[in-house]
Amino acid sequence: MGREIKRLDRDWLIRIIKYFEVMGFDRLPLDVPTSTCLITNSGNGSCLMKEKELLKLRKEIGDCRLCRLSEKRTNIVFGEGNPEAELMFIGEGPGADEDLQGRPFVGKAGQLLTRLITKMGFKREDVYIANIVKCRPPNNRRPREDEINACMPFLKKQIEIINPRVIMTLGDVATKTLLGEIGSISKVRGKTYRYNTIKVVPTFHPSYLLRNPNAKWLTWNDAQIALRLLGR
Numbered sequence: 001m002g003r004e005i006k007r008l009d010r011d012w013l014i015r016i017i018k019y020f021e022v023m024g025f026d027r028l029p030l031d032v033p034t035s036t037c038l039i040t041n042s043g044n045g046s047c048l049m050k051e052k053e054l055l056k057l058r059k060e061i062g063d064c065r066l067c068r069l070s071e072k073r074t075n076i077v078f079g080e081g082n083p084e085a086e087l088m089f090i091g092e093g094p095g096a097d098e099d100l101q102g103r104p105f106v107g108k109a110g111q112l113l114t115r116l117i118t119k120m121g122f123k124r125e126d127v128y129i130a131n132i133v134k135c136r137p138p139n140n141r142r143p144r145e146d147e148i149n150a151c152m153p154f155l156k157k158q159i160e161i162i163n164p165r166v167i168m169t170l171g172d173v174a175t176k177t178l179l180g181e182i183g184s185i186s187k188v189r190g191k192t193y194r195y196n197t198i199k200v201v202p203t204f205h206p207s208y209l210l211r212n213p214n215a216k217w218l219t220w221n222d223a224q225i226a227l228r229l230l231g232r
């Protein structure tokens, strides 16, 4: 038992050192930042490189003022999860809880999404979660076209870096933004589409499911489509 723990400690230390080496550090910093690659046990070079590119993108976004959503936001909600996720969820935009915490899907709708992720056999940190716009639209209104156009290059870059095998779009806005005007979410869900080479499975937004719990089984059907595409 004691020997096993020592081995785990050694493996953990090697992964931490490798992580900082890839990140360009020549010595270990005192404050060790959180690395999803380390948490998810994918401390491999590819994951670390992707994490580094995501950090660079976050730095480029900085204190973005490209659209009016910057005026009332508390935090930019960049997105979070495994940089090597095979499954990515894309919602519409941050709500009040997300705006306060700077993290996607952490309110009631987020708890429902987390339950779906768990039911699918993943941990939340195994997948990647982001939104079409990174700042909260006032009063939870839908993001406007010019706001979406201003913010989309950031999400496109995130998708390019992560390169998931499957994206589940959550609700009308995310689906239309990624796939174009293909119809309302209730008509297009249940099928598979493509965004570049990535398979896309549209489903209802968790906020809709909170208001319409009877539609949860349809979302579970969509989740099973995504699982089949992932070979699970």
Ligand code: SF4
Residues within 6 Å of the ligand: 061, 064, 065, 066, 067, 068, 069, 070, 076, 133, 134, 135, 147, 150, 151
């Ligand atoms: S929503 Fe996007 S484009 Fe608009 S201010 Fe926020 S980060 Fe910038």
